[in-house]
Amino acid sequence: MQIKTVRSKEELTPVLLNPEADGPDFAYWVFSEITGGKKWENMTILSPGTYGEEFVKTFGHYHSDPFEETYLVVSGKGILLMQKKFFIDGSWIPTKVERFIIVSLSPGDEILITQEWGHSLCNVGNEPLITFDNWTHGHTPADYDQIEKLHGMAFYIVRKNGTADIEPNPNYNDHPNPEFMTAAEFAKLTK
Numbered sequence: 001m002q003i004k005t006v007r008s009k010e011e012l013t014p015v016l017l018n019p020e021a022d023g024p025d026f027a028y029w030v031f032s033e034i035t036g037g038k039k040w041e042n043m044t045i046l047s048p049g050t051y052g053e054e055f056v057k058t059f060g061h062y063h064s065d066p067f068e069e070t071y072l073v074v075s076g077k078g079i080l081l082m083q084k085k086f087f088i089d090g091s092w093i094p095t096k097v098e099r100f101i102i103v104s105l106s107p108g109d110e111i112l113i114t115q116e117w118g119h120s121l122c123n124v125g126n127e128p129l130i131t132f133d134n135w136t137h138g139h140t141p142a143d144y145d146q147i148e149k150l151h152g153m154a155f156y157i158v159r160k161n162g163t164a165d166i167e168p169n170p171n172y173n174d175h176p177n178p179e180f181m182t183a184a185e186f187a188k189l190t191k
């Protein structure tokens, strides 16, 4: 097993709702080669906690490569934010999203992600959120560029009155109504 990524608070700053907010020094760790070439390749561990009111999350990315990715939730209480690319006449318009889906995650859930979906994991529990995934194709800066420019996904997940709530990211245009689903419901949608 190798340490692939360690994402500090400072590195997450470009995509935070409030870049000045205090929070955990390290947001998440990604380890690779976790099962020696078997089904799962990477393990991601997200700290519990918030940056200001926003829950700890992964940076968020799209896939430049047309391969599918599957996540398995191992432990913790999370949310997977999914935003579907919006196209006009075949041109991708990154400032707008076709759909925004908030998938609640429980241990044992498996979620398939296809190329049209940008995605970010968010820890809304009181303990580390741990996931496995099978992505072996690496990433290029282009996978992260648009999300970095727009300072995050189309919505932020924030703590309000003790529970998780959503906050639109004003850098996007015409937000769709966010849709709330379980992993099983999302699986039916992408079949």
Ligand SMILES: [Fe+2]
Binding pocket: 061, 062, 063, 069, 119, 135
């Ligand atoms: Fe991915």
